[in-house]
Amino acid sequence: xxxxxxxxxxxxxxxxxxxxxxxIAAGLAFGAAFIGPDGALxxxxxxxxxxxxxxxxxxxxxxxILAALTGAREVDGRQLPQLVNxxxxxxxxxxxxxxPRIFLVDDPAPNAFAIGRNPDRAAVAVTTGLLSILDRDELxxxxxxxxxxxxxxxxxxxxxxxxxxxxxxxxxxIAMRSLFWxxxxxxRSSSGNGNGAVVAIGILFLILTPILAQLLYFALSRRRExxxxxxxxxxxxxxxxxxxxxxxxxxxxVAQADRSKVTAPMxxxxxxxxxxxxGSKKSGRSKTSAFSTHPSVEERVRILxxxxxxxxxxxxxxxFHQVTDKSxxxxxxxxxxxxxxxxxxxxxxxxxxxxxxxxxxxxxAAPGPPPPAQAxxxxxxxxxxxxxSGFHMVRCNGCNALLKIPxxxxxxxxxxxxxxxxxx
Amino acid sequence: MTALWILLGLVVVxxxxxxxxxxxxxxxxxxxxxxxxxxxxxxxxxxxxIPNLVETVRGYAKHEQQLFERITxxxxxxxxxxxxATGAAGAVVVAKAENLLGGALAGIMAVAxxxxxxKASNNFLALQEELSSxxxxxxxxxxxxxxxxxxxxxxxxxxxxxxxxxxxxxxxxFQLDEVGERAVPSAEV
Numbered sequence: 001x002x003x004x005x006x007x008x009x010x011x012x013x014x015x016x017x018x019x020x021x022x023x024i025a026a027g028l029a030f031g032a033a034f035i036g037p038d039g040a041l042x043x044x045x046x047x048x049x050x051x052x053x054x055x056x057x058x059x060x061x062x063x064x065i066l067a068a069l070t071g072a073r074e075v076d077g078r079q080l081p082q083l084v085n086x087x088x089x090x091x092x093x094x095x096x097x098x099x100p101r102i103f104l105v106d107d108p109a110p111n112a113f114a115i116g117r118n119p120d121r122a123a124v125a126v127t128t129g130l131l132s133i134l135d136r137d138e139l140x141x142x143x144x145x146x147x148x149x150x151x152x153x154x155x156x157x158x159x160x161x162x163x164x165x166x167x168x169x170x171x172x173x174i175a176m177r178s179l180f181w182x183x184x185x186x187x188r189s190s191s192g193n194g195n196g197a198v199v200a201i202g203i204l205f206l207i208l209t210p211i212l213a214q215l216l217y218f219a220l221s222r223r224r225e226x227x228x229x230x231x232x233x234x235x236x237x238x239x240x241x242x243x244x245x246x247x248x249x250x251x252x253x254v255a256q257a258d259r260s261k262v263t264a265p266m267x268x269x270x271x272x273x274x275x276x277x278x279g280s281k282k283s284g285r286s287k288t289s290a291f292s293t294h295p296s297v298e299e300r301v302r303i304l305x306x307x308x309x310x311x312x313x314x315x316x317x318x319x320f321h322q323v324t325d326k327s328x329x330x331x332x333x334x335x336x337x338x339x340x341x342x343x344x345x346x347x348x349x350x351x352x353x354x355x356x357x358x359x360x361x362x363x364x365a366a367p368g369p370p371p372p373a374q375a376x377x378x379x380x381x382x383x384x385x386x387x388x389s390g391f392h393m394v395r396c397n398g399c400n401a402l403l404k405i406p407x408x409x410x411x412x413x414x415x416x417x418x419x420x421x422x423x424x
Numbered sequence: 425m426t427a428l429w430i431l432l433g434l435v436v437v438x439x440x441x442x443x444x445x446x447x448x449x450x451x452x453x454x455x456x457x458x459x460x461x462x463x464x465x466x467x468x469x470x471x472x473x474i475p476n477l478v479e480t481v482r483g484y485a486k487h488e489q490q491l492f493e494r495i496t497x498x499x500x501x502x503x504x505x506x507x508x509a510t511g512a513a514g515a516v517v518v519a520k521a522e523n524l525l526g527g528a529l530a531g532i533m534a535v536a537x538x539x540x541x542x543k544a545s546n547n548f549l550a551l552q553e554e555l556s557s558x559x560x561x562x563x564x565x566x567x568x569x570x571x572x573x574x575x576x577x578x579x580x581x582x583x584x585x586x587x588x589x590x591x592x593x594x595x596x597x598f599q600l601d602e603v604g605e606r607a608v609p610s611a612e613v
Contacts, residue, residue: 081550081553081554082553082557085553085554085557085560086557088557088561089557089560089561089564090564092462092466092561092564092565092568093564093567093568095459095568235564237567
């Protein structure tokens, strides 16, 4: 994904510079509005200092801050061996030099995201809800998608933008409040000074800043989700796994605890608000609008399913064209890919021999999902791990689904997420 | 005088061309060696899992002695091949030994099917996850290695690089799908 990496580098630069300009402009306006024309310089200097501080913060601790913001905690191989294994496998497949840190978010809504300043200092986070509804192949697809974000430097841009934007929104917010309380008092005492215009400009900036920042942030998204899907298919060599996972994630109606606008674009599917989760007939993620941070899940699944037995970038590009009539992957990446890559049904957890079917012999495209018996054994194995790592197993009386509830959510899940039947 | 300058210019261009192509070849070779060491790590991981697996299965299926011997031998042979493997032919030797080991592994996993207690034991389930993860890792690192080999082989053969690429060996792909794997008789999997 050579083009995406370059574009992300350029965008990172622009995000940092543009947000710096915005911040300084806001600082100038803020200073002018409160202290008068002399204050503009002071406000600007403070804003510049603030920007420098935030930039240093982003570079040194950006991933930790975002992880903390979403309430993620780090896990290791003893707690969740399968998750750690899957992340390590995908690290190898992507050719990253270092395995990302792995975080778990206690949230029944299935979702995942990646963060980090650069590929060597990245992290992958999944929610407990995700682990409870996905099997190994699907989890592999999701992790491959996230590793794709890391590899394409999307996370570097997102982390930078996330921290910077978070700060701008915060400052705009503070300014609005203090202008509301303090500005009213000031404008009475200085109504004859003729700097009402400065105050007006100040207000304009304060209103515009968060909106501009927001739009800028949204402009970063979308295409990168498709590209990460393409990476996900290529790294896991099994587009069906990711397609099934996206279907499950998109179909989930569990509202997400983390609803911050700052973190929203990081996730693999758009986090669902409680109103959306309860109100919509289907899922709340089907439409794509100008303000969406994510393309529609249905379309992403359709593209993955249209790859026709291939797993490489070329297959994805062709499928993307077939579904949307547009192009997504750059010519240089396609040219560098070389031989086409066939999709391979992954080794089911129960059958270590399966991976020895020759994956790169032409004409030997292994089709479809693993046979039911294998899938069942794989699921049993994954259930055993989950229950060993503290998950609570409940059988739903309504639809007979086996619910796997993480220890931290025990007692908090009152009804079956699939059929809404109250749990015993 | 002009001719001298042209000659000088030509020499400079040639030297530059040589440096670029030579460095490209070195980078490609290093990439191959690097991705080979990845495979090496994963094969070691596979070898390390086997004693544990044998112990666990032995606890439930004592009389499958022949199978245990075969897998232990195959493991020893694979480790021997791995430590001895060097250069271009290394990949082929290792692949052969690993194929035999893979066959033995398949045999032991097939036997496990006949022992429900074994299949249900937590220890075995954990081993199963580790094994399938290891097989995936081998598969993915093999892909990376073969990609790197492909790049090197192409780069050293194209004109004009082939004029100076004599010092760079052609490398073999790492194939795990040769006869050995299927030749080992084992229960239907």
